[in-house]
Amino acid sequence: MLQPAKQLTLSFHAELYTLVPENHMLRKIHAAVDFGFIHKLVEQSYCTYYGRPANEPELLFRLLFLQTLYTLSDERVVQEAQVNLAYKWFIEINPEDSVPDASQLSRFRNHRLGASQVGDVLKHVVSQCIERGLVKSTQAGNPKQRPLDVLRDAAKRLFRVVTKRHPKLEKKLPKLPHVKSEQTDAEPIMLAYLALLGETVEELLPDHEGAVSEKLGIAKQIVEDERLLSHKGILSAIDPDARFGWKSNSKSFFGYKEHIAMTEEEIITALVVTPGSTDDGKQLPVLLEQATANGVSVNEIMADKAYSSKGNLAKMKTENISPMVPLHPIVHEGGERQATRLRSGSSADRSLNIKMQR
Numbered sequence: 001m002l003q004p005a006k007q008l009t010l011s012f013h014a015e016l017y018t019l020v021p022e023n024h025m026l027r028k029i030h031a032a033v034d035f036g037f038i039h040k041l042v043e044q045s046y047c048t049y050y051g052r053p054a055n056e057p058e059l060l061f062r063l064l065f066l067q068t069l070y071t072l073s074d075e076r077v078v079q080e081a082q083v084n085l086a087y088k089w090f091i092e093i094n095p096e097d098s099v100p101d102a103s104q105l106s107r108f109r110n111h112r113l114g115a116s117q118v119g120d121v122l123k124h125v126v127s128q129c130i131e132r133g134l135v136k137s138t139q140a141g142n143p144k145q146r147p148l149d150v151l152r153d154a155a156k157r158l159f160r161v162v163t164k165r166h167p168k169l170e171k172k173l174p175k176l177p178h179v180k181s182e183q184t185d186a187e188p189i190m191l192a193y194l195a196l197l198g199e200t201v202e203e204l205l206p207d208h209e210g211a212v213s214e215k216l217g218i219a220k221q222i223v224e225d226e227r228l229l230s231h232k233g234i235l236s237a238i239d240p241d242a243r244f245g246w247k248s249n250s251k252s253f254f255g256y257k258e259h260i261a262m263t264e265e266e267i268i269t270a271l272v273v274t275p276g277s278t279d280d281g282k283q284l285p286v287l288l289e290q291a292t293a294n295g296v297s298v299n300e301i302m303a304d305k306a307y308s309s310k311g312n313l314a315k316m317k318t319e320n321i322s323p324m325v326p327l328h329p330i331v332h333e334g335g336e337r338q339a340t341r342l343r344s345g346s347s348a349d350r351s352l353n354i355k356m357q358r
Contacts, residue, residue: 013095019085026090032134035061037124042112060100060108062091067105074102118271119290126269126294134265148181151190154222155197158215162201165212169204173197195223259283261291269296280306285315300324 020027038061066087067077081087081099088095113121155176163170174196179186198219201208208216257278261270270290272283284307291298298321301307305326316323 011094011096016085016095017089020089024086026086030090032132033125033128035065038121041117041120041124042108057108057112059091059093060105061113063100063105064109064113066090074105078102078105122268122271122290123294126267126296129263129265129267130295134267148179148187148190151187151194151222152176154215154219155190155194158194158197158201158212158219161211161215162205165210166205172204173200191223194219198223259287261287263296269294281309281312284312288315288319288321 035058038058039056042057063077063081066072066081067074070077070080072080078099078101081091085095088097088099091099093099159173159176162173174193177189177193179189183189198216201212201216205212257274257276257280259272259274259280260268262268270287272286272290274283284301284303288298288301298319300322301316302324305328308323308325308328313323313325
């Protein structure tokens with residue numbers, strides 16, 4: 001049951017928060033962005049009248065923010081927040097208060113917030129940045145995992161989730177073998193270990209459920225997949241939606257692309273995630289539409305040559321957007337060193353910087 005947002009009751013120990021420097025990054029973020037919109041955003045996912053009182057959505061979202069900012073796991077961000085004064089100040093609890101359990105953080109992310117709400121979160125944050133003058137000018141716009149790494153990661157995740165929920169079973173599980181990537185038999189050894197680990201877990205936990213079932217299912221899918229004879233098979237077994245893409249003419253990667261539009265101040269205004277095989281340039285209209293919907297008025301687009309298709313340039317011309325995009329030699333005559341730049345307007349014009357990350 002979701003209750004009205006509560007106000008922090010100051011305690012005697014709140015004086016400790018004076019130790020958090022005024023120029024600390026979290027203080028600056030807190031001053032720039034009001035996360036109060038989260039409560040309204042997720043309230044439909046809670047029962048209005050029944051159930052136990054739920055933790056504050058804003059508190060949980062702030063923990064997720066810390067997790068992303070500092071690249072921490074669910075368990076680690078909870079552990080750090082319990083002892084880090086700056087973290088506790090940022091999530092707005094008293095120094096002596098306890099931090100929610102990591103399982104609550106996972107449930108909030110998956111069942112309350114969900115991937116479908118990311119766009120709404122982005123829209124709220126961008127609009128606040130614009131209102132407060134943080135966006136003054138705007139610019140438009142997964143590393144490859146080797147099979148051995150995928151096998152090792154799947155084994156580690158399964159081992160970790162079992163030992164976390166059933167600590168007494170740790171000594172009964174087979175130990176992770178020490179293999180080096182240069183070994184010719186490294187992948188078969190790790191594959192055999194993953195199979196043995198999965199069989200052992202099934203024997204010890206015949207009634208497994210939840211996260212254990214999820215990680216065990218991934219392990220079994222990898223081991224049983226006939227495509228394991230190819231490198232792509234191992235990778236696609238663990239993530240069927242991922243695809244191969246190319247970083248250059250000679251280097252490929254397997255996974256996804258993040259197509260990002262951000263302002264000159266590096267405030268992200270639009271985001272599209274696609275399989276690795278997707279054409280980068282075709283995402284420009286989607287990014288532009290998202291950025292505009294989020295309140296950004298675009299006068300200029302900066303992007304690499306992948307976005308220099310004739311259709312993209314025509315769209316920018318139609319919408320009076322100045323392109324700063326190197327021309328792709330295959331699409332345009334004159335070679336890639338040429339760039340199209342039709343700069344107009346004042347220095348207050350906003351531009352959108354489009355980038356692609358793997």
